[in-house]
Amino acid sequence: MESIRNDNETISLKKIIVNYISHWKLFVAAACFSVIPAVLYLVLYPKTYEIMAKMKIQEDKDLTSSGSMGLGEAAGLMKSFGFGGGSVAGIVLDDEIAMLSSNELLKKTAIRLGLNVTYERPFSFIQLYEDTPLRVIPDSVTQYNLKDGFEFKIKVNSDGSAKLKMKETGEIYSFASLPAQLKTSSGSFDIVCTETSKIQKPFTLNVVVSPAGWTAEDLQEIVQIEEFSKNANTLELSCTDYEKKRAVDLLNTLMEEYNKNTDAIKKDENLKMMKFLDGRVQSVMQDLNGIERTIEAYKISNKMTDMEYDVQFYTDAVKLFREKIIEMEAQGYLIDLLDDFVKDPENKYSIIPPMLSAGEGEKGGAVSSYNEALLEREKLIKSSTTDNPLSEIANNQVDKLRQGVVQSISNMKKSYQLVLEDLKSQEKKIMDKMGNVPTYEREYLDLKRQQEILQGVYLILLQKREEIALASGHGRDKGLILDSAYVKYIPIGPRKLYAAIFMVVFTILIPVGYLFGKEQICSLITEYKNSKHS
Structure with a gap:
């Protein structure tokens, strides 16, 4: 019985294969048709590249740590108070990654590059960057207070006039010429042309204005930040984009904003410390003058020399x-x-x-x-x-x-x-x-x-103040840019392999699905007729 069942299964499988082979024209037709979407994918999908950058996180070492060697006992006091000796807290790369990927830092980057405003030509899915014929620039108040995004279509005529229509409300704004100022309930925006000599008029653009915070959330998904290795204080930044210039500017600007942010934090801390130290120096000087006068009076009253x-x-x-x-x-x-x-x-x-x-x-x-x-x-x-x-x-x-x-x-x-x-x-x-x-x-x-x-406290305060002054003035970036953003040679999309896989899957699944469905429908019709005759 077991051998008979195996033979039946073999015969049934052969029958299915022969049935599919007999419809080889259907498979050929599916293969020919699959070429169309595959070619469209390879032609229409924009070439996408991977952009990389490397940045080393530097420790905040004291530039004058060696100077405490000449202060004798004061140097020992400084070490005991935790001021000197060149001891440095270790770098936690997770904290630096968190800062680089923070919404606030990416928000500043998006505002600086204008990424919170996107431009597309009609019937195009490619966002313009450098080659956009005009720009919409929110003023500083609107930039930080914008809570909701909006979309509009703007058409610039041959005579330089422009007509703008809001997508949601249908409001229409007309401008005799550009640049112009657009005032809405969301805020005030400047509409300016870019290199008017190269602009071919008329043209139409679809413009989407988003809050910078929303754009920062999107950038958090786009920008990848990883440790270069476990034994190095180096971070590797990467992103993918079909607009190479935009991705390069994004990574370079992000690293610049990181250095600006850390420098501002350090200067703010140093300013507070300098203010505190100045007050303490003045107080200690007064106390020191007072004790020196007391010693002088004591020696005079007791007729003491040495x-x-x-x-x-x-x-x-x-x-x-x-x-x-x-x-x-x-x-x-x-x-x-x-x-x-x-x-x-x-x-x-x-x-x-x-x-x-x-x-x-x-x-x-x-x-x-x-x-x-x-x-x-x-x-x-x-x-x-x-x-x-x-x-x-x-x-x-x-x-x-x-x-x-x-x-x-x-x-x-x-x-x-x-x-x-x-x-x-x-x-x-x-x-x-x-x-x-x-x-x-x-x-x-x-x-x-x-x-x-x-005297010892006075020396400590003076040296610490000098160290802070030097640290504030030397201008060393915390993030040393090892590799500015660069574009990898081989594009990551469109992938020919993906197109080939699609063709193979389409060529097999569509005919098989069609034949299987047709067979099932015929079987159901036959059963229905038999049941009706009976």
Whole structure:
């Protein structure tokens, strides 16, 4: 059964193929007819080209970042405040792409090129650009306030007069000559001729005026902006158009408007920063003058010349004694810890930590002897029973040594206390000799420190202001144009391949569809007749 069904299917398929081949004239006719729309497509469809451009996004580096190297401490302050050092925020290409494709930037581009007004000759689907015989120019107010588009037909007669008819309302405007001004409810428009010597009159144009924002939306679909590579700060701009000059102007103007926009943003930020810095510089200068006058008055009232040399000897002596006092106080603290450890009942038979060096003479020897006796006691206890008389002797010996250690520690405390009091006494004598100099020094250093801080801030503000002034004046574009807009050599339309595919599809589908439909209709008619006879 399976083989019979396969044979039937094969026979049926052969029958269909033979049936189609028998109507070969129909296929030939379809092939001949398909040539007509294919040729019309190749002839009438305007040659469309791809236009490319490349632009590198440059970082906003500080031109004078190396200048902070000569400011010493001020350079360090600048880095800590986040002002200097040449640190630069990285470029986010997605943000730059968003700016390039923004409605506002494309709107400015459309207005500058006049792309929001299109011109077509009657029965033509090609929009004129450079070769348009006249232009309709909205005034600045209308350009930005136009909310709805409108269309009209204008006819310029041989004598130079013009007649304009609105498509929606049917309103008619007549002008004795051009240029002329068209005033409507939407706004005011200037109608001007372009190179009148080359215009062949009469002529008729269909003009469509659209809000620049609508045109910007269309341009967002037309202009493609992509990263050139993942490792480069370069963007690749492209678009397709049958009017090569219009596409070239579009990409070049878009890049120029991008640079203008980023430059305006940078200048606005720099202007605000300069205003802030100027105010701060004046304020710091006033504070600096005030502190310098205070220092001058302080020196005069206290009869001071150069305090640093006057007090250098006393300062060094006080520093030396203070170091020794701190050292003695630290040793006294260790002795107190040792005393507390020995007197604690819980540490009765615990080894004393070696807090004092072995070179401390008797004091170090007493502690060492006590620790050795404890070690011997531990060994004896571990190697004998608790009733061993030697254990009792060892305990007595340890107790006596502990008393010696306690007495030794007490002597150490008295000795260190005497030394500490002597050092403090000598320090007091030097301080008495200095009299009021420390007070003067403290007050003078406090004033001097305020002066140095203000000087550092003043240098920071001056350098930052100079950097901003240089950055505002050097005029470097953020977008470096690597390749101005250029037209690729090979057009992308009309495509001969598309025409060939259309011919093949038309040649096959139309005859097959016709024969299949005819067969189905005949089958239905036959069934209808049979059912009627029955």
